[in-house]
Amino acid sequence: MLMDIQMPIMDGYEATRRIRALENTALSSVPIVAMTANAFDEDRKAAADCGMNGFISKPINMQEVIKAL
Numbered sequence: 001m002l003m004d005i006q007m008p009i010m011d012g013y014e015a016t017r018r019i020r021a022l023e024n025t026a027l028s029s030v031p032i033v034a035m036t037a038n039a040f041d042e043d044r045k046a047a048a049d050c051g052m053n054g055f056i057s058k059p060i061n062m063q064e065v066i067k068a069l
Contacts, residue, residue, distance in 0.1 A: 001030055001031065001032050001033070002033055002035045002056070003015060003016055003032050003033065003034055003035060003052065004035055004036070005034055005035070005036035005047075006036065006037075006038075012034060012036070012047075012052075013046055013047070013050045014050075016032050016047075016050045016051050016052055017050050017051065019032065019051075020050070020051040031053045031054075032051070032052045032053055032054075033052065033053060033054035033055065033056055033068045033069065034047035034052045034054065034055045034056065035056050035060070036055075036056075036057060036058065037057065037058040038057070039057035043055075055068075056068050
């Protein structure tokens with residue numbers, strides 16, 4: 001799943017934490033890849049810290065998307 005980090009009501013980090021906290025392991029273990037315009041090291045770390053499996057920065061490079069997925 002591609003997860004946008006900057007969503008209006010709940011950011012992608014919180015959404016990922018909530019997905020990871022689900023009791024149903026089929027849902028809680030779905031692969032999640034961050035998709036954001038923020039490409040700093042601290043952004044990559046925040047994505048990993050909340051349980052995301054990968055990180056793609058915008059503008060999107062289709063080779064990076066394919067590699068991440």
